[in-house]
Amino acid sequence: MDGITSNLPDTALVTAELAWIEVGRVSDIPPAGARVVQSPHGDIAIFRTAEDEVFAIRNRCPHLGGPLSEGIVHGARVTCPLHNWVIDLASGGATGPDTGCTGTFPVQVEDGSIRLGLRLPVSAV
């Protein structure tokens, strides 16, 4: 759970119920691009690949915190714009010689609408 910016105790997040929150439409995100959702877990980058797959990972590179949402997307991977680490969108793990992992979040796409799975305490919903 490194580096999560949250003003809530971790236990509250872990124990909370998984809630599915609608965050917009696939067409709101450019192909092979990303946009960001602000959440109590910190900023979450919602990626759309060239094949219209959708992934959600924390918008923080495990290297030095670079904004992954601004990186170049290729296949199901993104290259961090700061120092070119390559992050796998499905696992959040760094590829190649680098080691590190950023948090991932479950997503559902239905009729072009994206829902993000978050464990949110009742007060935040």
Added chain:
Amino acid sequence: MGKRKLVVIGNGMAGARAVEEVLARGGADMFDITMFGDERYGNYNRILLSNVLNGSQDPAEIVMNPLDWYAENGITLHSGAPVTDIDRAAKTVRSSAGVHVHYDYLLIATGSRAFIPPVEGMTGPDGKLRNGVFAFRTLDDCDGIIAHAKKSTQAAVIGGGLLGLEAARGLINHGCAVHVIHIGNHLMEQQLDGPAGAMLRASMEAMGVTVHLKKATTAVTHDGEKITGLAFKDGTTLDCDMVVVSAGIRPNAEIGLRAGLTVERAIVVDDKMRSVDDSTVYVVGECAQHRGRVYGLVAPLWDQAKVFAENITGRNRDAAYHGSKLATKLKVMGVEVAAMGITEPVEERDEVVQFTEPKRGTYKKLIVRDGRLVGGILMGDISKAAYLMQAFDRDTPLPEERLSLLFDIGAPAEKVTLDEMPDEAQVCNCNGVTKGAIGACVAGGMKSALAVMKATRGGMGCGSCKGLINELVEFYAGGEVEEDPSIHYYVPGVPLPTDELIDAIKINGLKSVSSVFKVLAGGKEDPGSKPGLAVLLSMIWKSEYEDERDAKFINDRMHGNIQKDGTFSVIPEMPGGVCTPDELKRIADVAVKYNVPLVKLTGGQRIDLVGVPRDDLPGVWRDLGMPAGHAWGKSYRTCKSCIGTDYCRFGLGDSMALATKIENRFRGIDSPGKLKLATAGCPRNCSEAYVKDIGAVAIGDGKWEIYIGGAAGAHIRKGDLLCVVGSHDEALSVMGRFIQYYRETAKWKERTYAYVERVGMAKLKSIVVDDSDGIGARLDRSLQESIDAYVDPWLERDAPATSHQFSSLIPVP
């Protein structure tokens, strides 16, 4: 007490320098200064006369103190009329023009004159040099030589010393055949020994000067009007129609004799530079004899002038001159020479350290006595001259290892071999990669530097350690090292060098990055290659290019440089580092309105608003109302400039105007690597034009030197001189052609410093300057099309290229 009267006889380098030193010590309040000079000019740098002769400098450029200087400093100058008498009893001097003045202190700085050997026919019946015979000592001599050389076919220089050789060099530039006649066994006997003299002779003859050694001239032959030739003691003769005599100098000490001062070879002085006979008469320069020696170089003169000034102004009455050790550094006919002290060993204990490489014209010889340097000659390679001259001058003990006197064998840190380097030694400081990690990688089967770099990330930061990584891979892999073929490609992901890739893209009509991968890379997309392809495609297709924003690096999508916190820097255009007060105000207003956390001057003479969030970019750009400065991508970046001619008192060319024209023309032109330019108004290079991708340096007469391939980043390199142009327009044209050729032939991210070395200056000159391939007009046209297609990217503030370009957040309902 009123001012004392200081009279200076001689307005050459010595007299003027001595007066400058007096003025620098508040002398203007102590003395009324009167100067007498033979020549009708203010004083000039005699050392540079050879440049006037060879045409590289105008007489005006070598003037040290123009006539205004005398007036500004309250100095009365009587020029064009020499002093004929000194009355030491009455303390007055009188000039040939009848000027008669009183002095409290007298400074004699009459220098020396050319020695004219007593040779038959050298002078005419009036005792003056015959028409066609010249000394080489004054600006008037220079004028005469140049005028005569233009109609001369064959010139002879009598004297193979330093000045004679400079005269020969100058004459060559005026198109006549040149012969140097030297009485000694080798050239420049004062400074060089036999072998060095012989090498110098070879270089001179290679440049077209014929050298005759051991020739004593006995007569100048003539037909009563014109010179016809020279006759020598050995019975031979030489046809020539002009003669320059450079057979040494003689101190102008006659004035001292007439005034009853002690004169041996020159006027004899004590350690305070006073005549030994009269404590109110000082003597400096080539007419002074100190401790038995008469000096003919400037360095001793500077020291003497200081001692004189310290004493006469009372600043330090103990100041004393102890003599100078002679060391000179000079360039003769393009050959660099440094010489100091004796040229041959004289005592048995003298130790000679020597290196010769005649093929390259390198010669080094040092004479060491009791562990100290007493003489030295360096020719061809004078890189050690500064160190050796200092050791010679200060008499410092020399290192035991004499080899290090001749060569830079490197500091201890650099002597560590790859073998000795410990495994934990860090090779790549950006990404923390050790020597051991590289070794493990090679042992694991990676036999190319690129593969090792990819696997370890070594060399992928600033890139300055790439060379060392290459060496280490070679070291570990032994003979098995494989060259990664992709190092020859424009981008690693498409297997074609730049020019072939451009052809393939055109033939196949590929207008988008994805189509290039599909057709030319077997459908395999390489993310690292995308930004490079995007730039290349936009260069080829201009407005027809199918922009795929996802192929672009974030900087190229947001038109700003991303910072570590995900914000951007906003740098508006500021050509030549110049902006209006109104623009400055708007920048300040924007910084306040948008809470910009940092406002900073960049290295490229612009103002950087750092820390602007993506969503604020359009507003910031709109409120600034200034065009983008392109401080983010692989493209033309900026052109720095010094103040140029409008205000700078040294400026030779209008560098600000040129920088503005450059920016207006090349703004936003994308290229394989960044292009950082500068213009310098003079060779003082305040704007650092010598170390830019392209630099223009003004050299006077409206001329600009164009340098390419300079760098002062992680890699440091002085640019190479591409050519000299005669106007701003020519500068723009040659720069543009180079830029376009670079765009079409360089590899992605290959900066000009690497490109220039890979392609070679000879080829670049022939293509860009001489148009040897006949592609000049096509290059110019292609660049013009890119210029015409340019649109300020910050206009996307009103017409975003993609939806949500500047809105990063999805608002959660």
